[in-house]
Amino acid sequence: MPQHLFELILFSTYAELRAERSRSYLGLIWWIAEPAMMMAAFWLVFDVILKTGGPGYLPFLLVGLTVWQWMKSCITHGGHAIWTNLGLIRQARLPVLVFPFVQMLADTIKFLFIFALLLVILWVIGYPPSLSYLALPIVFAVTLLFAAGVGFLVAAVVPLIPDLRFVIEQVLTVVMFLSGVVFALDSVPSPLREVIALNPVATLLDATRGILMHAQWPDWPALLKVCIISAIVFAIGIGVVRQLAPRYPKLAV
Amino acid sequence: MSAPLIELEHVGVAFSAQRRVGSGKFWALEDVSLSLRQGERLGVIGRNGAGKSTLLRVLAGILRPDRGQMRRDRVSCQLLSLALGFTPYLSGRDNAILSGLMIGLRQREIIARLPAIKEFSELGDFFEQPIASYSSGMVMRLGFSVAIQAEPDVLLIDEVLAVGDAEFQEKSGAALRERMRQGHTVVLVSHDETQVSALCDRLLWVEHGRSVREGPRDEVFAAYHDELVHPEGGA
Numbered sequence: 001m002p003q004h005l006f007e008l009i010l011f012s013t014y015a016e017l018r019a020e021r022s023r024s025y026l027g028l029i030w031w032i033a034e035p036a037m038m039m040a041a042f043w044l045v046f047d048v049i050l051k052t053g054g055p056g057y058l059p060f061l062l063v064g065l066t067v068w069q070w071m072k073s074c075i076t077h078g079g080h081a082i083w084t085n086l087g088l089i090r091q092a093r094l095p096v097l098v099f100p101f102v103q104m105l106a107d108t109i110k111f112l113f114i115f116a117l118l119l120v121i122l123w124v125i126g127y128p129p130s131l132s133y134l135a136l137p138i139v140f141a142v143t144l145l146f147a148a149g150v151g152f153l154v155a156a157v158v159p160l161i162p163d164l165r166f167v168i169e170q171v172l173t174v175v176m177f178l179s180g181v182v183f184a185l186d187s188v189p190s191p192l193r194e195v196i197a198l199n200p201v202a203t204l205l206d207a208t209r210g211i212l213m214h215a216q217w218p219d220w221p222a223l224l225k226v227c228i229i230s231a232i233v234f235a236i237g238i239g240v241v242r243q244l245a246p247r248y249p250k251l252a253v
Numbered sequence: 254m255s256a257p258l259i260e261l262e263h264v265g266v267a268f269s270a271q272r273r274v275g276s277g278k279f280w281a282l283e284d285v286s287l288s289l290r291q292g293e294r295l296g297v298i299g300r301n302g303a304g305k306s307t308l309l310r311v312l313a314g315i316l317r318p319d320r321g322q323m324r325r326d327r328v329s330c331q332l333l334s335l336a337l338g339f340t341p342y343l344s345g346r347d348n349a350i351l352s353g354l355m356i357g358l359r360q361r362e363i364i365a366r367l368p369a370i371k372e373f374s375e376l377g378d379f380f381e382q383p384i385a386s387y388s389s390g391m392v393m394r395l396g397f398s399v400a401i402q403a404e405p406d407v408l409l410i411d412e413v414l415a416v417g418d419a420e421f422q423e424k425s426g427a428a429l430r431e432r433m434r435q436g437h438t439v440v441l442v443s444h445d446e447t448q449v450s451a452l453c454d455r456l457l458w459v460e461h462g463r464s465v466r467e468g469p470r471d472e473v474f475a476a477y478h479d480e481l482v483h484p485e486g487g488a
Binding site: 011088 | 266313314315317341342347350356360
């Protein structure tokens with residue numbers, strides 16, 4: 001990557017985070033408060049009211065939602081990035097991949113910040129660090145690869161068909177429930193459970209929870225499979241963006 | 254004579270008419286040919302909707318021709334765009350850096366020029382404030398001060414010669430003319446004939462997306478005026 005682009009990406013990411021901070025009264029506090037409120041809502045519904053949580057539900061939910069929120073923001077923010085920057089794309093000759101990339105980088109920085117806090121919470125409530133933490137960078141790298149791949153695919157198509165934004169939001173909600181973010185998939189009846197288990201998000205969440213809650217090493221063959229799927233999705237995503245790139249400057253803002 | 258930096262041969266660019274399934278195309282540029290050499294200052298004239306701005310975006314490498322040939326040396330072409338990438342919640346300083354990066358400068362180059370940008374934009378202490386608190390004139394002043402820092406091999410200008418109040422218009426116009434006199438290769442689109450006469454040595458006349466005539470300034474102007482007074486063949 002030319003150094004100039006590298007500088008542009010870094011500075012845009014800084015600008016994005018900084019602008020986000022200034023857009024609200026509480027600024028950075030929302031980085032924590034927003035996911036915390038969401039976790040509280042799910043905990044209230046599934047654990048307190050429906051009593052389906054069971055022991056260990058709180059850490060299960062915290063880990064699941066933290067990782068899922070990261071993936072989801074990469075997909076939605078990255079996915080909208082080319083569309084929201086069409087005005088710029090019409091005026092300047094920039095590689096369009098920069099825009100989704102900046103959003104994903106900003107979301108990843110936010111995630112790392114929230115994740116550090118999550119670790120502290122886990123340690124306090126009785127899930128100490130273990131040697132299996134060494135596998136976390138690998139699991140996260142695959143997670144990012146998958147989310148970025150899907151994000152690029154969405155980013156490629158949304159400028160041409162903006163109507164898709166409404167669909168994607170709903171699809172992601174369904175995927176969240178089908179990936180064991182808020183409830184364990186063990187409670188799903190058998191044939192369906194195996195189908196759901198093919199979902200890469202479920203494998204990634206399992207791996208992360210295993211490491212953080214049970215000091216377990218990831219299921220390497222499963223992780224490798226997800227890694228290969230992610231790499232393919234990523235390659236397709238980038239390919240489609242590059243293929244469609246000449247059309248973006250012609251689109252109405 | 255040196256080989257042309259950029260050459261267009263019968264270039265056309267099509268847009269879809271609207272965002273609907275199966276909507277038709279329209280050709281904003283139908284058939285434009287031109288050649289631009291090192292150090293030339295080419296003016297593009299023609300009526301509204303003739304495709305002048307689209308042509309500049311082709312030259313800038315933003316739009317790819319849908320037909321015809323475009324040949325370009327390894328030169329950077331930059332459209333002079335004011336306030337490119339400006340973000341309301343960022344300070345004038347951060348916006349200057351961001352915008353500078355987008356027009357192709359390196360970060361250290363922009364940082365070195367920040368004092369000059371601050372001075373030229375006459376923003377004073379506002380330079381450190383979010384530009385959401387600026388008046389539109391202040392935003393344009395900052396935008397111009399950053400845009401003028403670009404140093405492409407070929408500078409493309411689309412009628413933004415003067416911005417802000419009368420005094421700043423004078424100053425920004427002068428700065429731009431100075432840049433053009435420094436021997437840069439320039440393509441200028443403008444309705445202002447006095448300006449084009451003063452700044453360009455060659456002209457390209459575009460009508461309905463087609464290049465009608467390209468040549469020395471006075472010759473093309475004469476033909477253009479002739480056409481305006483005695484229009485031939487409808488149009």
